[in-house]
Amino acid sequence: MDTVTTLAPGLARRRPPARAAALLALLLTLTACDPHMYDDVPALSDMRRSEVPGSWRCVDGTTVVLHPDGKADVRFLDGQEWDFDDGWRLSGTGRWDLTDERTGWNGGRHVRLTLTSRTATTARTSPAEPAPLPYTWTFELRRDAEGALELYFFFGDPDSRSAYVLQRTAP
Incomplete structure (x- = not known):
């Protein structure tokens, strides 16, 4: 049952009971946007290229090997951002570089990896x-x-x- 608050003679405002207000607040919390979703992503700008080479792993057999000479081997790496929803996973070879180029998220340094030769594709989803x-x-x-160092997109x-995090494996 609603409660009524009198504002002035002849004026009234309906107010939902406390349980309804609490439920509404909970629903807004669960469905509303994260208030920090547009905050800048922390960026590393003081790192060196020599910190990046190595073997990196993620879920479901994903492996990325970044060689000191700029070559890369990729196994079962998913697409980033909206491409992830397409369900494909790529394996092959390519090149990587450490860049200072500003992306849509932030400044700082980034690892740019381009797969130029595909050796296999698999599907995470069907179709x-x-x-x-x-x-x-x-x-x-x-x-961490x-x-x-962690690589992520x-x-x-x-x-x-939602972050897809690759962690360095022990040599």
């Missing part, structure tokens, strides 16, 4: 869209709690800030 070639990923860089709707 999957055809995988493109060439394809370029732009990885953001951050450090121990200071180790956003997948799905970029505003959701």
Whole structure:
């Protein structure tokens, strides 16, 4: 039952009961946008190229090997941002570089990886869209709690800030 608050003689405002207001607040919290979704993504600008080469892994067998000479080997890497929803995964060879180029998210340094030769494609979903070639990923860089470098990109709707994180494997 609604409660009525009198504002002035002859004027009244209906106010929902406390439970309804609490439910409405909960629904807005669950469905509303993240208030931090448009904040800048922290960017590393003080790192060196020599920190990037190595073997990096993620879920479902994803492996990216970045060689010191700029070559790259990729195995089962998903597309970034909206391309992730297409369901394809790429394997092959290509090139990488550390860039200072500003992207849509932030300044700082980024790893740009371009797959130029495809050796295989797989599908994470069925049906999957055809995988493109060439394809370029732009990885953001951050450090974990121990200071180790992580490569990541956003997948799905970029505003959701869902991160696809690659962690360095032990040599």
